[in-house]
Amino acid sequence: MPPIVETFADQQAGCPVLDPEFLQRALSLARDRALQVRAKISADWPRRSTKPDLSGVVRHPLSHDESAVWFCLHCDGKITGAQIAQNLWHCPGCGASPLDIFDTPFWSDDHGKSFQPVKSHVAVDVDRDEPEFQIVDNRPKLDxxxxxxxxxxxxxxxxxxxxxxxxxxxxxxxxxxxxxxGVLIALEEDLWAMGKEPVQALAVAELLGLEVDFASSWSTIPFAWPGLGEMTSSTTEYTQMMLDGYAQYGGLTNKSPKES
Known part of the structure; x- marks a missing residue:
């Protein structure tokens, strides 16, 4: 299979990868890395998984099933043992992983009789293969x-x-x-200081191009005596004051975390 070069720009635009010398150097590094990965996989898998016997039988590296013919769950392709071993148990047709390769087409109604043999993409000279350019834009999109x-x-x-x-x-x-x-922000009157303008919230809304409207809300506050929270910026200190307040003035209807 010829190498695939993905770029943001078309072949008429200025892009380093379109320079022939740069491209050949990049392809050389990619091929060297591919050989290293292949060698690592081959070393990790049983020899019977990468070397077919005289009958073309190979062993699946994960399930350890043995067969001379294999089937791809992803594309319904029929693959020889030599093909699948050479391609390190990835489908030569669609590139499906070893998890999709089986010795029997158990999902087929006709036991795989209608499946077509997969044609391997074998190049005569990989170093002279012309790369296939694809214009892609995988940059993160803000949603x-x-x-x-x-x-x-x-x-x-x-x-x-x-x-x-x-x-x-x-x-x-x-x-x-x-x-x-735009944005509507309803702030609890007992928790947010009256008349205090949330400067940072307004700045963020402006950056997002949103108008802001404010409203007051009156709901059940999480703890009694909201004024205690105005005395500290430490959650630990506030928690202690809140526990002390409930212990001195509150009821005993709910257990504290220490008592549960």
Whole structure:
């Protein structure tokens, strides 16, 4: 099979891999690496898996089944023992892995009689094979869906928070995104300081090209005495104050983690 060269640019554009000298050097390194990988696989697998006997029988490196004829679950190809051994148990037709190669076509209604022999892509001189160019673009694509946008806005709210109450408010905030109206952030009145502008959240929304509207919400706060969280920025210190407060003034309807 001729080597495949993937590039972002077409053959008329300026791209280093289109330079013949650069390309031949790159192909030489790739072939050397392929030989190293092949040698490593061959060393790890039983000899009977890479060397057919006089009848063409080889042993599957994973299942240890033996046969002179093999079948590909992926493309329904019929493969000789010599072919599959030479291609290190990857289908010579479609490239399927050894997990898709079986000695019997158990999935076929006619026991594989309709399966066609796989033609191996054998080159007379691999060093002179003209590479096949494919223009691809595998660069990561930014997909700012609603879930990811909300995640960024909430993270920015946490940046704005200066104490535990505000951190809890950022975590508890109701955030919704609409393509037409932008972002709506509903902050719990007992947790977020009245009149405090979330500067970082506004900055992130601006970067994303979104308008922001704010609203106040009144829901069940996670712990009593939200004012305790305004006294510290340490979750550990707040937790101790909260436990002490419940122990002194609270009921005993729920057990603490230490008591459960």
């Amino acid at each position: 700012l869906n609603e879930e990811k946008t909300i995640l960024l806005i909430r993270s920015a709210l946490l940046d704005d928070a200066t104490n535990i109450s505000e951190k809890l408010g950022a975590l508890q905030a109701e955030i919704s995104v609409d393509d037409e109206t």
